[in-house]
Amino acid sequence: MNARLSTIILYVKNVQLLKDFYEKNFNLKVIEEDPVWALLDAGGLYIGLHTIGDQYLEKLEADYTFDNNTKLVFEIDIDIESARNELISKNVTMRDIKTFENYPFWLCDGTDPEGNVFQLKSKK
Template sequence: MNIVGELMEVILYVQDMSAQVSFYRDRLGLRVRSPQSGADFSQEFWVEMETGACILALHAGGQRRFGEDAPKIVFRVVDIQAARKTLLERGVQLGEVRSAAPGVWVCDGADPEGNKFSIESHEQGHG
């Protein structure tokens, strides 16, 4: 029996809530789950982004070094080359696509505050 279940959320501490919501919503294409009201997120302390698998919770403030020593968020994509092309067109800073393991392709990026993320695709039949 597992002690813990599925990953339900990732909390990312941010300094500029409006800029970070704009990045994850407008550039990466995530949907704002809550709050439902308004387009001004500058006064929000907690904003939830829907990823499909779990919630990405943007949390204002915090006592950590922004963009350093933070967990990396990894988003699954079907076609990594097409996803990279679209994100580059939206102004997202991304590295080159690389093979992380047989059948696993990864492309690293960072949000406006330097928080690391990757997009990743797996070839058909790879775990």
């Protein structure tokens, strides 16, 4: 069997909030949407945003943020410091810029409004 990753689905509290976040901050194009679902074109694969089932949603407090082990990595076409500063100016929580020895990229993690971690990746 050959396989190709086509879509990553995040289960979220507020599809509209996260759709707007990724559309406005990363220029992702919305392919499909309805009240409980949005599909975004992330250039080579899709990001699906699906509302968490009611049986789970009812148990979450209003200010709950997710703690998961998934990170969305976006390779960007501008310098990473400018991108980081732009997101900070929009009140997006961003960490420090980092890199590793013999690694050709700068990296910077941030979090979306529901606590999902994303990373900016820019060539040195």
